[in-house]
Amino acid sequence: MVHETPVLSVAGLTRIHGRGCADCVRLTGDAAGRNVCPSCGSVVAVADISFDLWPGEILGVMGESGSGKSSVVKLLHLDDRASAGSAWFREGDGRRHDLVAVDEAEARRLRDTRFGMVFQNPHLGLNFGVSAGGNIAERLLCGGERRFQTIRETALGLLDRTEVPRARIDHQPGQFSGGMQQRLQIARALAPKPELLFLDEVTTGLDLSVQARILDLILEIQRELGVAMIVVTHDLGVVRLLAGRTIVLRHGRVVEAGLTDQILEDPQHPYTQQLVMSAL
Amino acid sequence: MSPASSLQRPASSCDRFGFLDDFAVREMRRGMLKALAIPGYQVPYASREMPIARGFGTGGMQLTLALAVPQDRLKVIDQGADDSVNAVNLRRFITASCPGLATTTRTAEATLIQTRHRVPERQLAPGQMMIYQVPYPDPLQIVEPSEAKRRRCHAHGDYARLWVKLYEDVVRFREVSISNRYPARVAGRYIIDPSPIPRWDLPKLHCSPVAHLFGAGREKKLYAVPPFTEVVPLAFDDIPFAVEGFRATDCSRHACATCGATDTFLDEIPQVGAPPRWLCNDQDRCAERQGYPDGA
Ligand SMILES: Nc1ncnc2c1ncn2[C@@H]1O[C@H](COP(=O)(O)OP(=O)(O)O)[C@@H](O)[C@H]1O
Ligand SMILES: [Mg+2]
Ligand SMILES: [Zn+2]
Numbered sequence: 001m002v003h004e005t006p007v008l009s010v011a012g013l014t015r016i017h018g019r020g021c022a023d024c025v026r027l028t029g030d031a032a033g034r035n036v037c038p039s040c041g042s043v044v045a046v047a048d049i050s051f052d053l054w055p056g057e058i059l060g061v062m063g064e065s066g067s068g069k070s071s072v073v074k075l076l077h078l079d080d081r082a083s084a085g086s087a088w089f090r091e092g093d094g095r096r097h098d099l100v101a102v103d104e105a106e107a108r109r110l111r112d113t114r115f116g117m118v119f120q121n122p123h124l125g126l127n128f129g130v131s132a133g134g135n136i137a138e139r140l141l142c143g144g145e146r147r148f149q150t151i152r153e154t155a156l157g158l159l160d161r162t163e164v165p166r167a168r169i170d171h172q173p174g175q176f177s178g179g180m181q182q183r184l185q186i187a188r189a190l191a192p193k194p195e196l197l198f199l200d201e202v203t204t205g206l207d208l209s210v211q212a213r214i215l216d217l218i219l220e221i222q223r224e225l226g227v228a229m230i231v232v233t234h235d236l237g238v239v240r241l242l243a244g245r246t247i248v249l250r251h252g253r254v255v256e257a258g259l260t261d262q263i264l265e266d267p268q269h270p271y272t273q274q275l276v277m278s279a280l
Numbered sequence: 281m282s283p284a285s286s287l288q289r290p291a292s293s294c295d296r297f298g299f300l301d302d303f304a305v306r307e308m309r310r311g312m313l314k315a316l317a318i319p320g321y322q323v324p325y326a327s328r329e330m331p332i333a334r335g336f337g338t339g340g341m342q343l344t345l346a347l348a349v350p351q352d353r354l355k356v357i358d359q360g361a362d363d364s365v366n367a368v369n370l371r372r373f374i375t376a377s378c379p380g381l382a383t384t385t386r387t388a389e390a391t392l393i394q395t396r397h398r399v400p401e402r403q404l405a406p407g408q409m410m411i412y413q414v415p416y417p418d419p420l421q422i423v424e425p426s427e428a429k430r431r432r433c434h435a436h437g438d439y440a441r442l443w444v445k446l447y448e449d450v451v452r453f454r455e456v457s458i459s460n461r462y463p464a465r466v467a468g469r470y471i472i473d474p475s476p477i478p479r480w481d482l483p484k485l486h487c488s489p490v491a492h493l494f495g496a497g498r499e500k501k502l503y504a505v506p507p508f509t510e511v512v513p514l515a516f517d518d519i520p521f522a523v524e525g526f527r528a529t530d531c532s533r534h535a536c537a538t539c540g541a542t543d544t545f546l547d548e549i550p551q552v553g554a555p556p557r558w559l560c561n562d563q564d565r566c567a568e569r570q571g572y573p574d575g576a
Binding site: 104105108112127130131133134137138141142146147148149151170 | 436438440441443444447448450451452516517518519
């Protein structure tokens with residue numbers, strides 16, 4: 001039997017905006033019912049977040065607006081830096097990095113070559129000043145690819161893979177529909193063959209049929225590429241479809257964690273119970 | 281006299297030579313030493329007010345004034361011409377503030393060559409130094425408006441968006457369309473804007489025996505390509521960098537109508553009712569090839 005180790009091992013991950021005080025964590029969270037420290041006014045965006053992500057797994061991160069979902073992803077994607085905790089990432093070659101402590105050069109390398117990120121807002125994930133192909137090319141160029149033909153062919157392959165018509169390769173993303181912009185974001189994110197993919201509310205605000213197509217695409221990518229993913233959503237339907245396991249956040253804390261099916265069938269936390277009830 | 285000895289000019293010899301006060305001279309020289317020590321890195325410096333409007337070569341001129349010693353022989357060109365209004369004005373100002381400084385139009389005889397838009401065609405030799413007037417020192421300016429962000433990009437060697445610009449160019453025009461200010465990597469590290477010289481001149485910077493000093497007065501930046509340093513134009517592996525071809529429709533190479541050269545950068549001169557004439561842009565090179573008929 002293969003002894004697997006997690007791709008990502010997160011423990012005690014905490015991000016406090018503001019100067020912080022000794023009581024920030026104690027006075028916020030689920031039990032306190034808030035994420036602003038009453039003593040010093042700092043925002044405890046997330047605290048004490050712990051979970052493992054296994055190879056090829058899709059982990060759901062669920063919670064209402066402001067619960068800290070995007071904060072978790074930003075910390076792991078190294079767009080923001082944690083106040084405390086650790087997040088050990090195991091690279092394909094076996095090297096391990098604590099994402100909380102890596103230096104800026106290493107952070108850049110990991111973002112450019114090992115991670116992929118897809119945002120709800122395509123303006124965050126795409127460069128609207130360059131063509132669709134240019135958006136994909138940028139990621140390949142970041143990874144050191146210098147052959148124009150290879151870049152071109154890889155970009156076309158990724159457009160095929162994400163069902164963006166090849167003929168659109170030289171068009172600006174501003175001319176694309178919302179669904180196609182998201183698929184282009186996914187193509188761009190996948191360009192360097194990442195080992196870890198973050199998807200933050202990628203279907204929010206899209207028509208149901210467009211959503212369904214993107215969710216199918218994400219499942220196909222998981223099956224084909226085996227890339228581990230963290231899928232952030234406030235939508236029960238999305239975690240039900242995509243995520244084998246889910247963590248539920250509230251006021252910046254994990255209030256429930258486990259197999260998605262179990263959480264949906266037998267929620268333990270009153271908040272999750274209420275969520276599941278209202279979705280029925 | 282070598283560039284090194286020029287940089288070692290004792291401060292006491294500066295009295296009333298070179299317009300700049302000793303403090304400004306030392307500041308420029310410190311900046312230049314740093315620029316030479318970190319090839320391609322843009323060194324900020326305190327650009328002085330000059331009796332010429334910024335943007336008319338004040339950066340290059342300050343470098344010349346800080347470097348020139350009475351033993352130097354100065355050549356000033358604008359495009360390939362020594363006699364254009366700009367070149368004449370700059371030369372006049374420099375010689376007026378550096379009494380005794382000799383000037384020349386002959387590349388072979390010059391020790392300091394201040395230039396805008398061209399590198400002389402003649403192979404440069406140790407003992408000479410190139411000084412460039414630079415309007416825009418930062419190659420990232422076309423892709424990133426914020427200077428703070430550009431500095432970070434340089435620090436991290438993050439030139440991906442410049443490469444994307446090249447990609448988009450090749451997609452749109454089937455080739456890289458940048459005709460001058462072609463970005464190049466220096467000593468395998470920093471990417472520079474080589475000032476508005478044509479592509480034709482870029483290979484002359486590669487492993488050149490002389491120091492190339494760049495001054496941007498308005499932007500208050502200095503940078504340098506030291507002698508014998510790699511200068512590699514940004515290009516895809518499968519689409520090599522190419523200089524201007526000056527090819528006729530039958531693919532033959534245009535020649536200079538005056539000196540017959542087929543290995544120089546040519547200007548196309550439209551003619552009324554006749555095909556255009558092609559002439560060397562570098563006037564000194566053209567005259568030299570003819571054996572200096574006017575005795576210039
Ligand atoms: N840069 C910041 N400064 C202050 N507060 C922030 C910052 N970023 C996020 N927050 C706060 O952290 C909490 C969690 O935000 P976020 O992670 O974006 O939530 P979600 O993605 O679940 O909607 C919110 O209360 C938000 O206002
Ligand atoms: Mg969010
Ligand atoms: Zn506090």
